[in-house]
Amino acid sequence: MATNGPLNRKLRMALVGGGQGAFIGRVHATAAVLDNRAALVAGALSSDPAKAKASAPDYDIPSERAYGSYRELIDSEKKLPADRRIDFVSVATPNYTHFEIAKAAVEAGFNVICDKPMTFDLAQAEELAEAVDAAGVVFAVSHNYTGYPLVRQARHMVLGGELGEINAIRSNYIQGWLRTRLENESQKQASWRTDPAKSGAAGSFGDIGTHAYNLARYMTGLLPESISCHLKTFNEGRKLDDYGTAIVRFENGAVGTVTASQISHGRENDLFIEIDGTKGSLEWHQEEPNKMLYRRNGQPMAVYTRDPNAPHTNAAGAAACRLPSGHPEAFFEAFANVYRFAYDDMALRATGKDFERRDTIYPNVNDGVEGMFFIQQSVASSRQNGAWLPLKHPRARR
Secondary structure (H helix, E strand, O other): OOOOHHHOOOEEEEEEEOOOOOOHHHHHHHHHOOOOOEEEEEEEOOOOHHHHHHHHHHHOOOHHHEOOOHHHHHHHHHHOOOOOOOOEEEEEOOHHHHHHHHHHHHHOOOEEEEOOOOOOOHHHHHHHHHHHHHHOOOEEEOOHHHHOHHHHHHHHHHHOOOOOOEEEEEEEEEOOOOOOOHHHHOOHHHHHHOOHHHHOOOOHHHHHHHHHHHHHHHHHOOOEEEEEEEEEOOOOOOOOOOEEEEEEEEOOOOEEEEEEEOOOOOOOOEEEEEEEEOOOEEEEEOOOOOEEEEEOOOOOOEEEEOOOOOOOOOHHHHHOOOOOOOOOOOHHHHHHHHHHHHHHHHHHHHOOOOOOOOOOOOOEHHHHHHHHHHHHHHHHHHHOOOOOEEOOOOOOOO
């Protein structure tokens, strides 16, 4: 049996969301067990009790632990003896439900891995963060793109000064699937993502713009100062933005841009980032995640590949790899790295040991708060015709 360091057993997982027809719940379930350090033992897989129970066999969840609601799950699991009850809850539901589920799990003493955006609005995020602090649980946010080996490699290079002083960042997430009004065709994913009552104040900027911004913050460690944003809805009648761009000023004087689109023909999940420093520059594309470009004036362009044994690979990059070079690692493995490193802290907590609460390698509750602040300030700036607004939240971390 795989073990978790001092814990000497698998962690026990409960999944909320992920019922029949869902996408991200299955991703969570797959990523969570990829390293054989956890087992999915319970779930509340849908807000419809009948569908929740009917979906359980798809995950091999026993019928007695296939709950009809998240509240039933939490209440029932709390009553189980310590050697049977779950260790953590994964929240894979629409945005507007995250807060109540995650807060209930936290207050019950369970660790949480929550989808992004973490909550519906900033007030909920700040309240949830206070609850996490009070409960002392492990809380991770599935900004999964931070888990790619070359993203970890780049972060280590930037923070180690290999690029010099960072001057500029261009982070973009470009899609095309909402070019037409799919929400009018009862397409499930489009329907809730374009509904302000379920998605929150932003559309594309909340859904994928937060990924682009988080990636820039994660890879550079630069603290933001202010933002000027313009959001646009190109599909007439749509209630939320489907395109947007923002300029971000950072405290060190660097300038960043964040662009998010869901109406660009032929684009799938084109998340890409370019970072310019005084000594060199980096470029990475999520759709080709196993290579990264490293440029320095007067020298040939270097193509860094995902290779745990190469001399150019640093410790952070190698630690995120599972396969030898030439065997592509991608979305599931990156997602699993959020779980993998959160498990280290869950194992420490389970054995009564101290663990890092703030400066974790995985995105934590503070990053979730910062993401919600980014959404709030982006929307507010756009409504004020691009006015410059503060962007550094008190919980922002390097």
